[in-house]
Amino acid sequence: MHTTLTCSATGQTYPIDRLQNLSEAGKPLLAGYDLESLRETFTPDVIRERSIRSMWRFHEVLPVRHPEDAVSLGEGMTPLLRCRCRGPFAGFNDLFIKDESFNPTGSFKARGMSAAVTRAANLGAEVIALPSAGNAAGAATYYAARAGMQCYLFMPEDTPPANIIESVVGGAKVFLVNGLISDCGKLVRQGCEKFGWFDLSTLKEPFRIEGKKTMGYELAFDLADEDDTEELQLPDVIFYPTGGGTGLIGMWKAFNEMEQLGWIGSKRPRMVVVQAEGCSPIVKAFHEGADHAELFPNAHTIAAGLRVPAAVGDFLMLSVLRESGGTAVSITDEELMQGVYEIAQHQGLYACPEGGAVWKAAQKLVESGWMKPDERIVLFNTGTGLKYNHLIDLGDLPRLDHTDPNCLDVIEA
Amino acid sequence: MHTTLTCSATGQTYPIDRLQNLSEAGKPLLAGYDLESLRETFTPDVIRERSIRSMWRFHEVLPVRHPEDAVSLGEGMTPLLRCRCRGPFAGFNDLFIKDESFNPTGSFKARGMSAAVTRAANLGAEVIALPSAGNAAGAATYYAARAGMQCYLFMPEDTPPANIIESVVGGAKVFLVNGLISDCGKLVRQGCEKFGWFDLSTLKEPFRIEGKKTMGYELAFDLADEDDTEELQLPDVIFYPTGGGTGLIGMWKAFNEMEQLGWIGSKRPRMVVVQAEGCSPIVKAFHEGADHAELFPNAHTIAAGLRVPAAVGDFLMLSVLRESGGTAVSITDEELMQGVYEIAQHQGLYACPEGGAVWKAAQKLVESGWMKPDERIVLFNTGTGLKYNHLIDLGDLPRLDHTDPNCLDVIEA
Numbered sequence: 017m018h019t020t021l022t023c024s025a026t027g028q029t030y031p032i033d034r035l036q037n038l039s040e041a042g043k044p045l046l047a048g049y050d051l052e053s054l055r056e057t058f059t060p061d062v063i064r065e066r067s068i069r070s071m072w073r074f075h076e077v078l079p080v081r082h083p084e085d086a087v088s089l090g091e092g093m094t095p096l097l098r099c100r101c102r103g104p105f106a107g108f109n110d111l112f113i114k115d116e117s118f119n120p121t122g123s124f125k126a127r128g129m130s131a132a133v134t135r136a137a138n139l140g141a142e143v144i145a146l147p148s149a150g151n152a153a154g155a156a157t158y159y160a161a162r163a164g165m166q167c168y169l170f171m172p173e174d175t176p177p178a179n180i181i182e183s184v185v186g187g188a189k190v191f192l193v194n195g196l197i198s199d200c201g202k203l204v205r206q207g208c209e210k211f212g213w214f215d216l217s218t219l220k221e222p223f224r225i226e227g228k229k230t231m232g233y234e235l236a237f238d239l240a241d242e243d244d245t246e247e248l249q250l251p252d253v254i255f256y257p258t259g260g261g262t263g264l265i266g267m268w269k270a271f272n273e274m275e276q277l278g279w280i281g282s283k284r285p286r287m288v289v290v291q292a293e294g295c296s297p298i299v300k301a302f303h304e305g306a307d308h309a310e311l312f313p314n315a316h317t318i319a320a321g322l323r324v325p326a327a328v329g330d331f332l333m334l335s336v337l338r339e340s341g342g343t344a345v346s347i348t349d350e351e352l353m354q355g356v357y358e359i360a361q362h363q364g365l366y367a368c369p370e371g372g373a374v375w376k377a378a379q380k381l382v383e384s385g386w387m388k389p390d391e392r393i394v395l396f397n398t399g400t401g402l403k404y405n406h407l408i409d410l411g412d413l414p415r416l417d418h419t420d421p422n423c424l425d426v427i428e429a
Numbered sequence: 430m431h432t433t434l435t436c437s438a439t440g441q442t443y444p445i446d447r448l449q450n451l452s453e454a455g456k457p458l459l460a461g462y463d464l465e466s467l468r469e470t471f472t473p474d475v476i477r478e479r480s481i482r483s484m485w486r487f488h489e490v491l492p493v494r495h496p497e498d499a500v501s502l503g504e505g506m507t508p509l510l511r512c513r514c515r516g517p518f519a520g521f522n523d524l525f526i527k528d529e530s531f532n533p534t535g536s537f538k539a540r541g542m543s544a545a546v547t548r549a550a551n552l553g554a555e556v557i558a559l560p561s562a563g564n565a566a567g568a569a570t571y572y573a574a575r576a577g578m579q580c581y582l583f584m585p586e587d588t589p590p591a592n593i594i595e596s597v598v599g600g601a602k603v604f605l606v607n608g609l610i611s612d613c614g615k616l617v618r619q620g621c622e623k624f625g626w627f628d629l630s631t632l633k634e635p636f637r638i639e640g641k642k643t644m645g646y647e648l649a650f651d652l653a654d655e656d657d658t659e660e661l662q663l664p665d666v667i668f669y670p671t672g673g674g675t676g677l678i679g680m681w682k683a684f685n686e687m688e689q690l691g692w693i694g695s696k697r698p699r700m701v702v703v704q705a706e707g708c709s710p711i712v713k714a715f716h717e718g719a720d721h722a723e724l725f726p727n728a729h730t731i732a733a734g735l736r737v738p739a740a741v742g743d744f745l746m747l748s749v750l751r752e753s754g755g756t757a758v759s760i761t762d763e764e765l766m767q768g769v770y771e772i773a774q775h776q777g778l779y780a781c782p783e784g785g786a787v788w789k790a791a792q793k794l795v796e797s798g799w800m801k802p803d804e805r806i807v808l809f810n811t812g813t814g815l816k817y818n819h820l821i822d823l824g825d826l827p828r829l830d831h832t833d834p835n836c837l838d839v840i841e842a
Contacts, residue, residue, distance in 0.1 A: 067477075067654040069508065089777050090510065090531065095482060095503030102577070118503065118531055120778065122815060154779075162777030164515070168840075173828070181818045184826070187774035189840075192828045199831040207837055241480040361600035364502050364575030365533065366567075402535060402815045405594045413597070415586070415605045418612040424620055427581075427602075 020048035123399030125155035131227030147200030232270030257370035292317030371397030433461035536812030538568035544640030560613030570599035645683030670783035705730030784810030
C-alpha cells in the first residue's frame with residue numbers, strides 16, 4: 017500500500033485516502049511507498065514462494081491494503097519468450113519478447129486498469145469514464161464489470177471494430193465520437209463534471225502507472241529464471257512501443273523502487289521509445305533535445321496504440337530516455353506490419369502492430385550501430401494481434417472442391 | 430517421458446520411438462508412464478518450486494526427455510477465476526471458471542498442440558497437416574512456426590474469419606474447402622499419403638490429449654491454492670464444452686495418473702459434457718445408454734468448437750461420463766450467447782460461445798435438481814471471445830458530435 021501521492025512536476029503532496037486525478041499543476045501524481053520498512057519482509061524469495069499468480073503478488077508496492085482487495089482477472093505474470101535465432105532474427109542471440117497478449121482482454125492495459133479500478137472501487141467510485149481508441153476500452157470495461165461498476169467509454173468512430181465489440185459485450189456504455197481521442201477526452205472531462213464520473217484517462221489518476229510498473233518487477237524475475245539464478249537481472253536494452261508512455265515511466269519507477277528495496281544495483285537498461293512515423297512526438301522532442309513534446313500534427317498510423325499526438329507524461333518519458341542513455345526511433349506502418357509477419361512466422365506469436373514496431377526498431381538500431389545484436393534485448397509486445405485482424409489482407413486463398421478426386425494436385429510436393 | 434503407447438480399445442502396444450497415428454484397430458493410442466518410479470521425485474512440492482511457468486512444469490508426465498525439448502509458447506498455468514455471486518450467478522457460491530483464453534493463440538488448443546508438435550518435431554517430422562474449423566488451426570500454425578515446421582490446414586469455407594486470418598499471418602498453408610470438417614479430414618488423409626505429411630488431427634496422434642490433460646493437473650493445484658492448503662483438491666463437478674472431447678478424456682487420464690502417483694485419492698468429480706442442440710451426438714448417445722455415438726446429421730451451431738458430428742473418442746467420453754456419475758446436456762445457440770453476455774457483464778471475462786454454453790448448462794442442471802448451486806463447480810472457458818466477434822450484433826450505438834456543446838444531453842444522470 018502506498019503512503020504518499022506526490023505531483024511529478026512540483027513535488028507537492030496530496031492525501032492518499034480520497035479519489036485523485038491530476039495535481040493542481042495539471043501534472044500526474046505518483047504513488048510512493050515506505051520501501052525502507054518493507055526491506056525485511058518484502059524480498060524476492062518471499063515473492064517467489066507466493067501462490068498468487070498475478071501481478072498482485074507484488075501487492076506491497078500496489079494500491080491495496082490486502083491482496084484480497086484487488087479487482088483481479090489474472091493480469092500479469094506474462095511469459096518472457098526467448099527468440100529463436102533464425103531468418104531476420106539471426107545474430108540476435110539474447111533477444112526476448114515479453115508477451116503482454118497473455119493479459120485479460122489481451123493487452124498490457126489490463127495491468128493499469130486492474131490497479132486503477134481496484135483503488136477507485138476501494139475508495140467508493142461507482143462510475144468510471146475514459147476516452148479510448150484501442151485496448152484501454154476493453155480493459156476498463158471488464159475490470160469495471162468485475163468490480164460491479166458502470167463504465168462510460170468515448171471512442172473515435174475509426175476505432176478498430178474489435179475494441180468496440182468487446183466493450184459492448186462487457187456492458188460498457190459506448191459512445192462513438194466524430195473526432196480524435198483528444199476530442200473524446202474533452203467529453204470525458206465534461207461528463208465527469210456533469211455526472212460525477214471518475215476520470216480514468218491515462219496518467220490522469222495515479223494508479224494505472226502502478227499497475228504498469230509491474231512489467232518492470234516481473235522482468236527482473238523472468239530474467240533471473242532464464243539464467244537459473246536467484247539474483248534479479250535486468251536486460252541491456254528495453255524496446256517499448258510508446259503512446260501515452262505509462263509503461264515506460266512505470267518500469268523506470270519500478271527499477272528505482274527495486275534499488276531502494278535492495279534488490280538490484282544502480283545499473284539500468286537503456287530505454288528505447290518506439291513510435292510510428294505518422295505520430296512520433298516523443299521521437300521528435302528527444303532528438304531536438306526538448307524537455308516537452310509538441311502536439312504532433314495530423315497524427316496517423318494503423319497502430320492504434322501509438323496514435324497519441326500529445327501525452328500528459330511527455331516530460332517524464334524524455335527524462336527516462338536521457339537518464340537511461342536510451343533513444344527514440346520511429347517506424348513506418350509498412351515496416352511495422354512486416355514486423356508482425358516476421359514475429360509470427362519465425363517466433364510463433366501473433367503480435368499487435370506495436371509489437372511489430374519494436375522488433376523493426378531493434379533491427380534498425382543494430383543497422384545504425386547504436387546497439388549490438390548480441391546484447392540482452394527485451395521487446396515488449398503490448399497486445400494480441402487478434403484485435404487487429406481488420407488490417408490483414410488475406411489475398412486469394414486457394415479453394416478446393418472436395419468432390420474433385422484430383423483437387424490436391426494444386427499442391428506441390 | 431512416456432514409456433508405453435497402448436491402443437485405447439484393444440490394449441495392443443506400439444513402439445514409442447517413432448511417429449504414430451491411430452492403432453491398427455483405428456482407435457486412439459494412449460501414452461503411459463512409469464508412475465511408480467516417479468513417486469519419489471515427482472511430487473506436488475517439487476512442482477510448486479519449479480520456475481517453469483507453463484504446463485511443462487509437469488514434464489515428467491509429458492512426451493519429452495528434458496523440459497528444454499518442449500516447443501513452448503507459455504501454454505497452460507491459466508487462471509482459475511472465482512465467480513462473484515450476483516445477478517444470475519446468485520447462489521452459486523463455490524463456482525469457478527478455468528479461463529483457457531490465457532493460452533497462446535487464445536485457446537485450450539495450445540496445450541494439445543504444444544505437446545503434439547513437440548513430439549513430432551523431436552521425432553523428425555517436418556510437415557504437419559490437419560483439418561480445422563476453429564481454434565486448432567491457429568494453435569497448430571504457431572507451434573509449427575515456433576518449431577520451424579511447415580503446417581498445412583484444410584478449413585471449411587464457413588470457418589470464422591479470425592481463425593483463418595491468424596493462420597495466414599502465422600505462415601500456414603491454408604486451403605478453404607467447400608465442405609464439412611469431415612471432408613477436410615479426408616483431404617488431410619490423402620495429403621499425408623501423397624506427400625508424407627504428419628497427421629495432427631484430434632486424437633489421431635497420441636499427444637494432443639497429453640497436453641490437454643494438464644488442465645486436470647493444474648486444476649488440482651489451483652484449488653489447493655484457493656483453499657490455502659498443500660493438499661491437492663478436485664471439485665465436485667466439472668463442466669466441459671465437448672467437440673472432440675480430448676480435454677475431457679485427458680483430464681480423466683490426469684486424475685488417474687495423479688492417484689497412481691499418490692497425490693489424490695479415488696474420489697472424482699462428476700464430469701458433465703456440454704454440447705450445442707444442433708450438434709449433440711454425445712448427449713444423445715449418453716441418454717440412450719449407447720457405448721458409441723452415431724454421426725449427428727445436419728450438424729449446426731455457431732459455437733465452432735462444438736460442431737463435431739462424429740468424434741473418434743466417443744466411446745472414451747461416454748465411459749468417463751458413466752464412471753464419474755456425470756451427465757450430458759445440450760444448449761441452444763441463443764442460450765449460449767446469452768451465457769457469453771452474462772459472464773462478460775457479471776464476471777468480467779469475454780468467453781467464447783463454448784464458455785457461455787457451460788455456464789448455461791450449470792444453471793440448467795441446478796434448475797433440474799441434478800446439482801446444488803453451492804457445490805464446488807468448475808466451468809471450462811476454452812477460449813477467448815475475441816475470435817467470435819463476428820457473432821456480435823452491435824445494434825445502433827449512440828454517436829456524438831463533439832462540436833455540439835450539448836451533445837452529452839443524451840446521457841441520463
